[in-house]
Every structure is written in structure tokens, then in C-alpha cells.
Amino acid sequence: MDIIIGAGATGLAYASFTSNDYLIIESDSKIGGYCKTIKQDGFIWDYSGHFFHFRHPELEKYICQYIDPQTILKCHKHTQILYKGKYIDFPFQKNIHQLEKEEFIDCLYDLFNNPYSESHNFCEMLYSKFGKSIAEKFLIPYNEKLYACNLNSLDPNAMGRFFPYANKEEIISNFKNNNTQSYNESFTYPRGGAIEYIHSLYHRIDKTKISLNEEVISINLKEHALTTNKRTIKYDNLISTMPFPFLLDKCEINYDSSIYTWNQVLVFNLGFDSKGNDKVNNWVYIPNKDISFYRVGYYDNIFNTDQMSLYIELGFYKDCIINVEEWYNRVMEDLKKCGIITNQKMISKHHVIMNPAYVHITEKSQNDVKEKKNLLKDFNVYSIGRYGSWTYCSIEDGMVEAQTLSKNVIQ
Numbered sequence: 001m002d003i004i005i006g007a008g009a010t011g012l013a014y015a016s017f018t019s020n021d022y023l024i025i026e027s028d029s030k031i032g033g034y035c036k037t038i039k040q041d042g043f044i045w046d047y048s049g050h051f052f053h054f055r056h057p058e059l060e061k062y063i064c065q066y067i068d069p070q071t072i073l074k075c076h077k078h079t080q081i082l083y084k085g086k087y088i089d090f091p092f093q094k095n096i097h098q099l100e101k102e103e104f105i106d107c108l109y110d111l112f113n114n115p116y117s118e119s120h121n122f123c124e125m126l127y128s129k130f131g132k133s134i135a136e137k138f139l140i141p142y143n144e145k146l147y148a149c150n151l152n153s154l155d156p157n158a159m160g161r162f163f164p165y166a167n168k169e170e171i172i173s174n175f176k177n178n179n180t181q182s183y184n185e186s187f188t189y190p191r192g193g194a195i196e197y198i199h200s201l202y203h204r205i206d207k208t209k210i211s212l213n214e215e216v217i218s219i220n221l222k223e224h225a226l227t228t229n230k231r232t233i234k235y236d237n238l239i240s241t242m243p244f245p246f247l248l249d250k251c252e253i254n255y256d257s258s259i260y261t262w263n264q265v266l267v268f269n270l271g272f273d274s275k276g277n278d279k280v281n282n283w284v285y286i287p288n289k290d291i292s293f294y295r296v297g298y299y300d301n302i303f304n305t306d307q308m309s310l311y312i313e314l315g316f317y318k319d320c321i322i323n324v325e326e327w328y329n330r331v332m333e334d335l336k337k338c339g340i341i342t343n344q345k346m347i348s349k350h351h352v353i354m355n356p357a358y359v360h361i362t363e364k365s366q367n368d369v370k371e372k373k374n375l376l377k378d379f380n381v382y383s384i385g386r387y388g389s390w391t392y393c394s395i396e397d398g399m400v401e402a403q404t405l406s407k408n409v410i411q
Contacts, residue, residue: 006241008033010385037193045269050194
């Protein structure tokens with residue numbers, strides 16, 4: 001039997017693909033992992049913005065099979081940056097011509113007169129590819145707010161394909177062509193929220209083979225057994241989607257905990273009685289360090305509704321103790337400072353802390369994950385998904401990884 005730890009998108013996908021007998025163990029009272037949806041006072045919110053950017057048409061068809069196609073919105077992404085009180089198109093580096101003249105000249109000059117050539121870490125990569133001004137006006141402050149760490153500690157390729165690279169020719173060309181393309185130019189979103197993808201997958205699962213409110217306490221690699229808060233179970237293969245260092249702890253495998261770091265994200269979902277000023281953007285990036293949040297998203301602009309519905313994201317280091325009420329008050333002040341709310345009345349609110357949220361990818365962590373995964377494989381233990389592989393990837397990427405593994409793991 002395959003034991004699957006976690007009933008999020010990756011765990012459910014593996015169960016739906018495998019031909020092996022299986023049991024899914026989930027510590028929460030509900031399926032979905034971070035891909036959950038809150039329906040409250042007429043508003044629909046996810047734990048955070050979960051907008052699927054499918055790259056594999058066959059997988060999209062498979063995932064969406066049990067969703068009414070008429071309820072799936074297909075959106076062309078519209079995102080901007082709120083920079084010094086002015087909205088400019090995302091990505092910043094391709095739209096410096098939209099800045100005030102002096103700042104535009106600074107960015108252009110530094111782009112072509114760039115003394116930085118080293119790219120040993122993420123921060124150095126930003127300087128070497130884009131020059132001092134572009135790096136310091138947006139790329140560094142925004143990513144410091146997001147990752148809640150010193151960017152020198154991250155790998156140059158910490159964001160993989162999700163970083164909107166642009167060379168000099170593309171930047172210059174965009175002065176005239178106004179091409180705002182970055183990664184994932186369009187996305188789909190069900191009217192019932194991202195949980196609809198989970199429900200569609202759930203249709204493919206044997207409901208008798210999911211155990212909720214069951215937490216893994218320890219894993220005995222030699223005995224191929226795991227102990228939960230309810231029982232001890234033997235397995236042929238163990239498929240884990242829990243955060244990788246947490247799995248190592250359960251298996252009592254020694255590792256250097258200092259190389260596994262991450263951020264927490266506090267998400268406020270806020271519903272108002274009327275529409276705001278922004279009727280276009282799906283989400284907005286905010287690099288200003290004086291503003292508490294790094295991104296604000298508009299569900300109402302996706303659903304085309306007449307009541308402003310926001311998700312607001314704040315980044316914190318993994319060990320930070322978060323006072324939700326204090327940060328809520330700060331967020332409300334900052335929303336007014338940014339002009340996002342004026343005279344609207346808030347009629348519904350919700351919050352969630354995602355911990356871990358974004359993992360900090362470094363050369364040491366990548367090497368250690370590879371080494372420890374090989375060790376675990378000798379005991380038929382496989383760690384997959386965004387947190388199981390300790391990487392930066394989409395939900396779809398996790399499902400692809402699950403599908404690939406299901407073809408290779410045989411009882």
C-alpha cells in the first residue's frame with residue numbers, strides 16, 4: 001500500500017494517478033492544503049490568490065473534468081506596480097519608460113553602464129542583470145518584503161522561470177511596443193474559488209481511503225511504518241507532501257537546520273460594501289517599505305462584481321511572532337495611504353497565516369534536498385510538491401511531479 005501524507009493538490013493528484021492501493025493521511029479537518037476557499041458574507045476568497053496558469057492542456061482537462069466549464073473564468077492577466085503614488089505596468093524592468101524622466105534616465109544609464117558582473121546570489125544577480133537603479137527602485141525592496149530575508153542569502157535562480165527576466169533589447173523595444181508580458185500571461189479561475197479544482201480531483205478519489213484529522217508523529221524507515229496520533233501503519237511506499245525538513249524530523253534524519261529557511265505570509269481577505277477606484281488590475285505589487293504589504297489582489301475585478309474584495313499579503317521571517325490585530329490596523333491605514341480604500345465600508349474580513357509560504361532556495365538547500373531524497377528513496381520514501389521538494393513551483397508543477405512518480409512507483 002502507498003501511504004500519502006497530505007490531501008492537498010499534489011497528494012490528491014498522486015492518489016488519482018496511481019494504480020496502487022493507497023491511503024491518504026491529512027492532519028487537517030478538510031482537504032485542499034493551502035488550496036482552500038472561504039465563502040463568507042457573499043465573498044469568495046482563497047487562502048491566497050490561487051490562479052492556475054496551466055501549461056499542459058491534457059492535465060488541465062483532467063483537473064477540470066468535474067467542473068462546469070461555464071463556471072471557469074478565463075482571464076488575461078492585468079497587473080501593475082504602485083510606485084511613488086503612480087501605477088506603472090509590470091514587470092518594472094520592461095516599463096522604466098513609464099517612470100518620471102529623471103528616474104527613467106537613471107535606470108537607462110545604469111542599465112548600459114553597469115559595473116556589476118558577479119551573480120553568486122539573488123541580490124548580485126539583480127544588480128548584474130539590471131543595474132543599480134532598477135534593482136534598488138523595485139526589484140530589491142519588493143523581494144525583500146516578499147521573502148523577508150537578506151537577498152544575498154538566496155540562490156541566483158531562486159525564482160526559476162517565475163522571475164520576469166528581460167534583456168536590454170527587450171527593455172528598449174518595449175519603449176515603443178508596450179509589451180507587458182511576463183510569466184503566465186493568462187489564468188483560469190472557477191467562480192466557486194480554487195477549491196473547485198480540489199473538488200474535481202476529489203471526484204477521482206476513493207473517499208474511504210482518506211483519513212482526516214490524522215497527524216504523522218514519526219516514521220520508522222527500517223520497518224516501513226509510520227505512527228500517527230491514531231495508529232501505526234505499514235507501507236510499501238510513502239509519498240510525502242509535507243515540508244521537506246519536517247519530513248526529515250519525522251524520519252529522525254540528521255540535517256543542518258540552518259540551511260532550511262522560509263517566510264510566513266499573513267493574508268487578509270477583506271470585503272467592502274462598494275467598488276474601489278481600481279477596476280482593472282487583478283493584483284498590484286508594492287515595493288515601498290513604508291507600506292506593510294507587498295501585494296494586494298482584487299477578486300472583484302476577476303469576478304466583475306460591484307463590491308471591492310481584496311486579498312492583502314505581508315511577508316515575515318519563519319520565526320517571527322505575528323500579532324494579527326496590530327497588523328490588521330496597520331493594513332487598514334496603509335490601504336488608505338495608497339488610495340485603495342477611500343469611503344468604502346468594510347463588511348467582512350478573514351485572515352490566514354501560511355507557514356511555510358515561500359521557501360528560501362539556496363545552493364546548500366538544493367544540494368541537501370537532492371542528497372536526502374536519494375537516501376529516502378532507498379527506503380521507498382518519496383517527497384514531492386512545492387514543499388516536499390523544497391522549491392518554487394506552481395500547483396500544476398506539483399501535479400506533474402505526482403503524475404510522473406505514480407508511473408515509476410510500483411508495489
